[in-house]
Amino acid sequence: xxxxxxxxxxxxxxxxxxxxxxxxxxxxxxxxxxxxxxxxxxxxxxxxxxxxxxxxxxxxxxxxxxxxxxxxxxxxxxxxxxxxxxxxxxxxxxxxxxxxxxxxxxxxxxxxxxxxxxxxxxxxxxxxxxxxxxxxxxxxxxxxxxxxxxxxxxxxxxxxxxxxxxxxxxxxxxxxxxxxxxxxxxxxxxxxxxxxxxxxxxxxxxxxxxxxxxxxxxxxxxxxxxxxxxxxxxxxxxxxxxxxxxxxxxxxxxxxxxxxxxxxxxxxxxxxxxxxxxxxxxxxxxxxxxxxxxxxxxxxxxxxxxxxxxxxxxxxxxxxxxxxxxxxxxxxxxxxxxxxxxxxxxxxxxxxxx
Amino acid sequence: xxxxxxxxxxxxxxxxxxxxxxxxxxxxxxxxxxxxxxxxxxxxxxxxxxxxxxxxxxxxxxxxxxxxxxxxxxxxxxxxxxxxxxxxxxxxxxxxxxxxxxxxxxxxxxxxxxxxxxxxxxxxxxxxxxxxxxxxxxxxxxxxxxxxxxxxxxxxxxxxxxxxxxxxxxxxxxxxxxxxxxxxxxxxxxxxxxxxxxxxxxxxxxxxxxxxxxxxxxxxxxxxxxxxxxxxxxxxxxxxxxxxxxxxxxxxxxxxxxxxxxxxxxxxxxxxxxxxxxxxxxxxxxxxxxxxxxxxxxxxxxxxxxxxxxxxxxxxxxxxxxxxxxxxxxxxxxxxxxxxxxxxxxxxxxxxxxxxxxxxxxxxxxxxxxxxxxxx
Numbered sequence: 001x002x003x004x005x006x007x008x009x010x011x012x013x014x015x016x017x018x019x020x021x022x023x024x025x026x027x028x029x030x031x032x033x034x035x036x037x038x039x040x041x042x043x044x045x046x047x048x049x050x051x052x053x054x055x056x057x058x059x060x061x062x063x064x065x066x067x068x069x070x071x072x073x074x075x076x077x078x079x080x081x082x083x084x085x086x087x088x089x090x091x092x093x094x095x096x097x098x099x100x101x102x103x104x105x106x107x108x109x110x111x112x113x114x115x116x117x118x119x120x121x122x123x124x125x126x127x128x129x130x131x132x133x134x135x136x137x138x139x140x141x142x143x144x145x146x147x148x149x150x151x152x153x154x155x156x157x158x159x160x161x162x163x164x165x166x167x168x169x170x171x172x173x174x175x176x177x178x179x180x181x182x183x184x185x186x187x188x189x190x191x192x193x194x195x196x197x198x199x200x201x202x203x204x205x206x207x208x209x210x211x212x213x214x215x216x217x218x219x220x221x222x223x224x225x226x227x228x229x230x231x232x233x234x235x236x237x238x239x240x241x242x243x244x245x246x247x248x249x250x251x252x253x254x255x256x257x258x259x260x261x262x263x264x265x266x267x268x269x270x271x272x273x274x275x276x277x278x279x280x281x282x283x284x285x286x287x288x289x290x291x292x293x294x295x296x297x298x299x300x301x302x303x304x305x306x307x308x309x310x311x312x313x314x315x316x317x318x319x320x321x322x323x324x325x326x327x328x329x330x331x332x333x334x335x336x337x338x339x340x341x342x343x344x345x346x347x348x349x350x351x352x353x354x
Numbered sequence: 355x356x357x358x359x360x361x362x363x364x365x366x367x368x369x370x371x372x373x374x375x376x377x378x379x380x381x382x383x384x385x386x387x388x389x390x391x392x393x394x395x396x397x398x399x400x401x402x403x404x405x406x407x408x409x410x411x412x413x414x415x416x417x418x419x420x421x422x423x424x425x426x427x428x429x430x431x432x433x434x435x436x437x438x439x440x441x442x443x444x445x446x447x448x449x450x451x452x453x454x455x456x457x458x459x460x461x462x463x464x465x466x467x468x469x470x471x472x473x474x475x476x477x478x479x480x481x482x483x484x485x486x487x488x489x490x491x492x493x494x495x496x497x498x499x500x501x502x503x504x505x506x507x508x509x510x511x512x513x514x515x516x517x518x519x520x521x522x523x524x525x526x527x528x529x530x531x532x533x534x535x536x537x538x539x540x541x542x543x544x545x546x547x548x549x550x551x552x553x554x555x556x557x558x559x560x561x562x563x564x565x566x567x568x569x570x571x572x573x574x575x576x577x578x579x580x581x582x583x584x585x586x587x588x589x590x591x592x593x594x595x596x597x598x599x600x601x602x603x604x605x606x607x608x609x610x611x612x613x614x615x616x617x618x619x620x621x622x623x624x625x626x627x628x629x630x631x632x633x634x635x636x637x638x639x640x641x642x643x644x645x646x647x648x649x650x651x652x653x654x655x656x657x658x659x660x661x662x663x664x665x666x667x668x669x670x671x672x673x674x675x676x677x678x679x680x681x682x683x684x685x686x687x688x689x690x691x692x693x694x695x696x697x698x699x700x701x702x703x704x705x706x707x708x709x710x711x712x713x714x715x716x717x718x719x720x721x722x723x724x725x726x727x728x729x730x
Contacts (some may be wrong), residue, residue, distance in 0.1 A: 025684075071683065071686070073679055073683055074383050074682065074688070074689050076675070076678070076689055077636055077675075078635060078639050079630070080679060082563070083422055083676075084679055086418075087679055088683075089679065091683070092607055100543075101541070101543055102543050102545075102639070203377050206521060209537075212532060215531040216533065300361065
């Protein structure tokens, strides 16, 4: 028993020493201290997806000296969204980042209640709440959205360069949702840009209602399967679980798979071995940039870009297939990416379906 | 160190009235868990003192914090009562999670769709109770199934309620992704549309989120106490729980009582879900209530399966969950630490021999009947 007490005593001593190493928060209520807080959705901070990417954006802002202090709160239950945002607001934070569509209403309400704090919502969409009237947009609230057509264009070009058969496929959710349509048409445009004669099969799951279009992995898998039967050797899946179903089916059939939104190499391990790339929304630089713009606005610079803000698109690393992708393809991808970023190259995809 | 602990135990026992004495073990379990939790926090790189200050501030530091703690405690009270009631009847209801989810789904459906079905707006005085009632009854029906299987086929309720959880949670996921999904084209997550204004339980005070559901929970706790100790049915439930054979000789319909106990337990669990929808979230969203039904088992045990104990334990758990935000904010410790502390509390309550040994408390003569184990 005495030994046990000795162990406990050592642990308690260690407990008292360790905290000395952790940094303490500055007083964020001071005007010269610029603090940025982030509230996750019910996913974890290390989700290898939106939450983690956004947090890396906050950390980048701190490393760049834009933010003096960054902090996050993980949400464990949806009812805490309001409270968690308020915790930062009460502590005098200057910018609050909320991650994901689910926090849209809570963020809008908080932005209305705290006009002196800047709010950055990720993928929460313009014209909140659900209308087309820009006068409802708040001056201190912006939604970080992404040029899906450019992300689609990048992976479309990659697919066209990697295809041996000259046939590639994309399985998408409904084309009635503009971002999904932009992914699909961007893919088509990117593939055609590389090879005007390529056979691009783009199928939207528009034959069902909104309730089903993104949650139909069986249809996604079946559609991908029939594309592979028609000779497709690269499949892009864009549309929630429907797209995931297509990606997994493609990997199972041994053809290249391309994911969407984040680097799905991490989120779809069953397809990782054939995951060529993913059409990515680059959340990290987008968040860092908006934080910087918020700081400028607070210092009396240019106005905060309220409403909507377009982030950057990109493509994920090749991971396991690094050796399968020829060097000239890699070089070409970097070149196209740079041209899209500079605006030298346009995807030609309109914002909404004509 | 144990001598010191023993003195604490002795001192507390002598100074407290006998009614509180039965709560001594849970109290010391909480205390011990908090101390051990502090060590865990330190090992995780946080300052335990700052963490506990944050926890307390976040839970009770100001009016809004207290309001938020009450919000967290409300579903815990209902779900804790559900599990405790089943325990009294000798049944282990692990299915509160599923009953709660179904209660939430149905009350959300009644909340947003009923006016459309009827073609006219309902007054709140009818719409709110109806939504709550439907959610509660759904939970009751869902729990009555394993109750029926237990009574008439001998199928063990632990297994069956766990299985029913899987069915309920996956069916909920299907409904929220499918027929009941918020049809707004921008919506990408699994959730229902918002419920009508007339189905929303109002907040108690302007500017705070604490709502009438909290008072309802306290009232229901009182009613459960009345039911268990002041009515014939309650006597039957407790008798069946204590000794079903004796109950049968005494002329109690054991099978009927088992089904009824499970149904009542499910009713309470269903209300836990329905209150969250009607009073707080105003919609049902997938991912809400990860584990209320399981925390409820800990709450029922910690509360010694007594309604008053359940209310106190529920407020404690609610305070910890609510205070966790501020704790996390102040110290950057992962919120999961709270789950560790809760698990430690449960461990010490369930294995109270440890607490009795550390603090040198002799076992109480009264025996708390929980379940009759796998053979029953």
